[in-house]
């Protein structure tokens with residue numbers, strides 16, 4: 438892809454950021470003005486839950502044997518989340534970006550086969566302390582990102598606004614985690630940075646205390662992340678995958694009133710580990726040297742004024 442002065446910035450937004458994206462959009466406009474290419478990746482848990490309530494669809498979360506909790510996607514849930522992400526969250530983000538003067542173009546992973554995945558129809562989960570097998574899962578593991586499509590859009594000055602679902606090998610949509618999509622997109626584009634903007638000020642030592650932001654959150658190269666609660670477990674796994682994919686230590690940080698992306702903390706540039714082959718998802722390449730690489734996580738209070 439063509440070199441640009443600021444490189445590629447990938448921003449993952451979810452939670453309240455996706456509900457009220459004004460500050461994010463102004464920041465994306467400023468980043469583009471400074472010569473950065475930007476890809477926005479979004480989830481939309483709040484919109485999915487709201488739509489589920491309106492339509493009377495019951496949604497469930499399951500905890501995997503490693504403790505990480507994630508949405509269970511049966512047939513009703515995959516339809517619901519596609520409606521919510523493509524029909525509610527993405528139009529809100531695209532129109533807000535357009536209003537900020539940013540030529541945004543919305544894509545789910547289905548469009549152009551942008552995100553490829555392998556369906557995991559059968560899943561193991563822990564229920565009442567017992568590991569059980571759950572079937573009819575329409576979730577999967579990301580296997581590829583079509584970087585050519587993203588590069589073509591970026592080269593034409595568009596800002597792609599990307600979300601699940603992804604296209605599985607059986608030709609149907611599957612849910613993939615939006616944080617992990619951001620990590621895979623960042624690795625596929627050799628992005629200079631990926632920022633996870635979320636509802637809380639950073640990774641919290643105590644999830645009930647917004648003041649307990651960890652300035653740095655060590656994440657081991659394999660195994661369960663240090664926090665496995667709903668929302669944060671997969672975010673830390675995604676941050677680890679971005680790092681393994683050659684992207685500098687990612688920031689998990691809060692929506693801010695101004696400049697949430699440009700003022701996000703930055704780790705040092707990734708020093709070792711070859712970039713994955715462009716267009717393929719990053720296979721983690723950890724070794725003893727990289728064992729204690731960290732995810733930078735800084736909250737509003739810890740940032741300089």
Ligand SMILES: Nc1ncnc2c1ncn2[C@@H]1O[C@H](COP(=O)(O)OP(=O)(O)OP(=O)(O)O)[C@@H](O)[C@H]1O
Nearest residue numbers: 451452480481482635636640641644664666668669
């Ligand atoms: N230790 C923790 N540190 C930080 N957040 C935590 C922690 N444990 C649980 N959480 C929860 O994780 C949430 C963030 O994940 P969540 O999936 O809800 O949002 P998101 O990923 O930003 O948005 P979306 O899922 O819509 O893309 C926070 O709102 C917080 O309540």
Ligand SMILES: [Mg+2]
Nearest residue numbers: 451480482668
């Ligand atoms: Mg989430």
